[in-house]
Amino acid sequence: MDRIPILKLGSALLVTIQVDMHDRLATALQEDLTEKIVATHAKGVLIDISALEIVDSFIGRMLDHIAAISRMLDAETVVVGMRPAVAITLVELGLSLTGVKTALDVERGMEMIRRRLDEPEVADGDDAGA
Amino acid sequence: MATTPARDLMEVRSSDDVVRVRQQVRARAVEVGLSLVDQTKIVTAASELARNMLDYGGGGVATIEMVTDGHRRGLRLTFEDQGPGIADVQLALKDGYTSGSGLGLGLGGAKRLCNEFTIDSAPGRGTRIVCARWM
Amino acid sequence: MTPRSQPPLIVKILSEQASSLLPKWTALLKQNGILATGRIKETELATQCRTVLDLLATAIAAAGLDVAAAPYQPLRDLLADISRSRAIQGFSPSETASFVFSLKPPLFEAIDAAKGSDDATALRAVQDVTRLIDALGLHTMEVFQKSREEVIVRQQREIAELSTPVVKLWEGVLALPLIGTLDSQRTQIVMENLLESIVAERAEIAIIDITGVPTVDTLTAQHLLKTVSAARLMGADCIISGIRPQIAQTMVHLGVELNVVSKATLADAFAVALRRVGRTVAPLKTVHRQQPVG
Numbered sequence: 001m002d003r004i005p006i007l008k009l010g011s012a013l014l015v016t017i018q019v020d021m022h023d024r025l026a027t028a029l030q031e032d033l034t035e036k037i038v039a040t041h042a043k044g045v046l047i048d049i050s051a052l053e054i055v056d057s058f059i060g061r062m063l064d065h066i067a068a069i070s071r072m073l074d075a076e077t078v079v080v081g082m083r084p085a086v087a088i089t090l091v092e093l094g095l096s097l098t099g100v101k102t103a104l105d106v107e108r109g110m111e112m113i114r115r116r117l118d119e120p121e122v123a124d125g126d127d128a129g130a
Numbered sequence: 131m132a133t134t135p136a137r138d139l140m141e142v143r144s145s146d147d148v149v150r151v152r153q154q155v156r157a158r159a160v161e162v163g164l165s166l167v168d169q170t171k172i173v174t175a176a177s178e179l180a181r182n183m184l185d186y187g188g189g190g191v192a193t194i195e196m197v198t199d200g201h202r203r204g205l206r207l208t209f210e211d212q213g214p215g216i217a218d219v220q221l222a223l224k225d226g227y228t229s230g231s232g233l234g235l236g237l238g239g240a241k242r243l244c245n246e247f248t249i250d251s252a253p254g255r256g257t258r259i260v261c262a263r264w265m
Numbered sequence: 266m267t268p269r270s271q272p273p274l275i276v277k278i279l280s281e282q283a284s285s286l287l288p289k290w291t292a293l294l295k296q297n298g299i300l301a302t303g304r305i306k307e308t309e310l311a312t313q314c315r316t317v318l319d320l321l322a323t324a325i326a327a328a329g330l331d332v333a334a335a336p337y338q339p340l341r342d343l344l345a346d347i348s349r350s351r352a353i354q355g356f357s358p359s360e361t362a363s364f365v366f367s368l369k370p371p372l373f374e375a376i377d378a379a380k381g382s383d384d385a386t387a388l389r390a391v392q393d394v395t396r397l398i399d400a401l402g403l404h405t406m407e408v409f410q411k412s413r414e415e416v417i418v419r420q421q422r423e424i425a426e427l428s429t430p431v432v433k434l435w436e437g438v439l440a441l442p443l444i445g446t447l448d449s450q451r452t453q454i455v456m457e458n459l460l461e462s463i464v465a466e467r468a469e470i471a472i473i474d475i476t477g478v479p480t481v482d483t484l485t486a487q488h489l490l491k492t493v494s495a496a497r498l499m500g501a502d503c504i505i506s507g508i509r510p511q512i513a514q515t516m517v518h519l520g521v522e523l524n525v526v527s528k529a530t531l532a533d534a535f536a537v538a539l540r541r542v543g544r545t546v547a548p549l550k551t552v553h554r555q556q557p558v559g
Contacts, residue, residue, distance in 0.1 A: 020149050020152065020153065021149075022145045022146055022148070022149050023145040024145070053156070053170065053173070054152065054170055054173050054174045054177060055174075056174050056177040056178055056181070057178060057236060057239060058177070058181060079498075079500075080500060081500075082498050082499045082500070083464075083499075084167075084457060084460035084461055084463070084464060084495070084499065085166045085167045085169070085170040085457075086170060086498075087460060087494075087495035087496070087498040087499045088167055088170070088171075088456060088457070088460065088491075088495050089167070089170045089171050089174045089243065090174075090495070090498055091491045091494045091495045091498065092171065092239075092242050092243055092491070093174060093178075093239035093240075093242065093243060094225050094238065094239050094242070095239070096494050096497075096498070097498060102497060102498055102499065102500040103500035104463070104464070104467055104468075104469070104499060104500040104501060105467070105500075108467075108469070108500060109500075167453075167457060201411065201414070201415075
């Protein structure tokens with residue numbers, strides 16, 4: 001069975017989803033990611049979905065689960081690169097992925113994770129100044 | 131006006147079939163000339179409905195048709211299963227309602243993604259869902 | 266048409282006297298004032314009439330009075346073209362219909378001249394003319410109607426696109442100044458435009474300014490919220506600015522909560538947006554003070 005590759009990028013993990021996901025692949029990704037977060041002490045997980053043409057409630061649920069699991073393991077999940085048509089559809093579908101952070105692209109996502117690492121535990125706002 | 135001859139019948143028996151239905155709906159949506167957003171909506175609806183049929187109806191048949199009503203073109207999808215059926219259709223359409231382990235967005239969500247949506251179901255009679263997206 | 270030993274009188278007239286019908290027809294059209302509005306030139310009209318008569322003569326010789334038959338296709342196409350251009354040129358439905366219907370009087374005259382003492386033949390010819398021209402006239406009207414609808418749909422889309430410009434205020438900051446009423450169709454275009462621009466400009470923050478929106482009903486509010494949610498899913502934040510006091514009141518009455526960052530004016534929203542992208546507006550430290558605007 002093929003699996004989605006997980007890359008280590010500094011203190012973060014990068015997953016690029018490029019295929020039309022079927023259920024087993026999604027389940028496998030969830031398991032692999034969980035193990036890898038623990039093994040690498042990753043503080044962030046970037047999931048690049050810019051290649052995905054749709055996100056249905058199944059994939060949405062998967063993203064939510066990954067975010068929840070990583071949070072428990074002290075890693076922040078950022079979903080990056082969602083296409084406009086996909087975002088519109090997802091909202092219409094009724095899925096807002098409130099537990100998931102988002103960024104426009106991998107670069108911005110990385111910045112987000114890095115900023116979290118630089119900040120002391122308390123700060124939650126983004127009043128970074130300059 | 132008459133339905134154009136393009137029509138696909140697809141069995142949905144596994145999660146791979148759901149992926150195949152999605153891809154075929156996408157191809158037909160492009161052929162019909164739906165906008166990118168409309169394509170995405172109907173493909174997502176197809177994904178939800180095909181998966182619902184697999185999870186709760188024990189699988190079934192998906193039909194994809196390119197249709198026209200005079201000057202508008204569109205795509206009509208039919209999902210038919212011989213499963214246990216739905217006792218309360220109104221309830222099943224409500225967000226948050228689920229008899230399985232999902233989020234309960236499947237039916238109501240799919241309905242919002244379509245211009246037309248009808249459910250024909252009763253306990254023991256299976257379920258037939260017809261939905262359409264127009265240009 | 267079932268073949269007869271003697272072709273109907275009307276077939277004979279149309280295939281043999283088409284050229285003599287032309288001046289009478291055009292004269293009648295002019296008399297009805299088709300040229301008065303200046304929307305069509307005399308030469309253009311003459312060409313149209315001549316072509317119609319030619320095609321009609323050819324069709325009737327081949328297929329008799331069966332307007333749905335294949336030999337009539339070129340004529341039907343031509344009438345469709347004429348009808349479409351009339352719709353675009355702004356002719357009224359009756360002006361367009363009378364183009365075809367005004368062919369009747371010249372034909373009746375021709376029948377009268379050709380009938381001799383055979384009244385039965387003449388009666389049948391009149392019936393044939395009526396049926397033939399009515400069928401062609403209705404075809405023309407149908408196309409006319411359809412073209413008008415297409416024009417309306419296209420204009421609606423153009424207006425919607427024109428009235429929703431997305432402007433870049435700063436690197437990473439977009440603004441969408443909305444003016445006028447937001448219906449579902451327009452909102453969908455607005456939404457798509459904004460989200461596409463967010464990707465194209467890599468914008469982190471977008472300001473939706475509704476100063477120019479007179480009323481916000483529940484549906485509009487929902488559309489706005491959906492746009493904001495979709496932008497968030499893509500990784501961008503939205504600020505809504507310019508909510509008028511009465512709109513705020515109605516929304517609260519309607520039980521709609523705009524659960525997003527909102528600012529009173531576009532300027533306030535811009536200041537917030539700038540801070541978000543790590544910028545700020547400060548007065549110049551020069552001798553003469555200027556308006557502190559970036």
